Amino acid sequence: MDKSTMLALMVTAKKGDPGDWESLLTVYAQRLERIAPKLTEDELYSMLAVGAAIYQRWCQHTDSERETAEALLRLTGDRPLE
Numbered sequence: 001m002d003k004s005t006m007l008a009l010m011v012t013a014k015k016g017d018p019g020d021w022e023s024l025l026t027v028y029a030q031r032l033e034r035i036a037p038k039l040t041e042d043e044l045y046s047m048l049a050v051g052a053a054i055y056q057r058w059c060q061h062t063d064s065e066r067e068t069a070e071a072l073l074r075l076t077g078d079r080p081l082e
Contacts, residue, residue: 021058025051 032047039047
């Protein structure tokens, strides 16, 4: 299967509940664990880098949500929850 086909399958998949970011990363690690023995060291580290990028995106998403909530509270004159 080529890259274009894989991308097409991913972006046209039925939209289900993917769960939270941590669940997504856990599923990715479980799948990677199963195929790791078949990968070269370079391939494994490349796939781990993808997992790291997912985690970093999750952190950015969480920070963005927090910053947005705090900005909305400031606009309404409320104080952020401590």
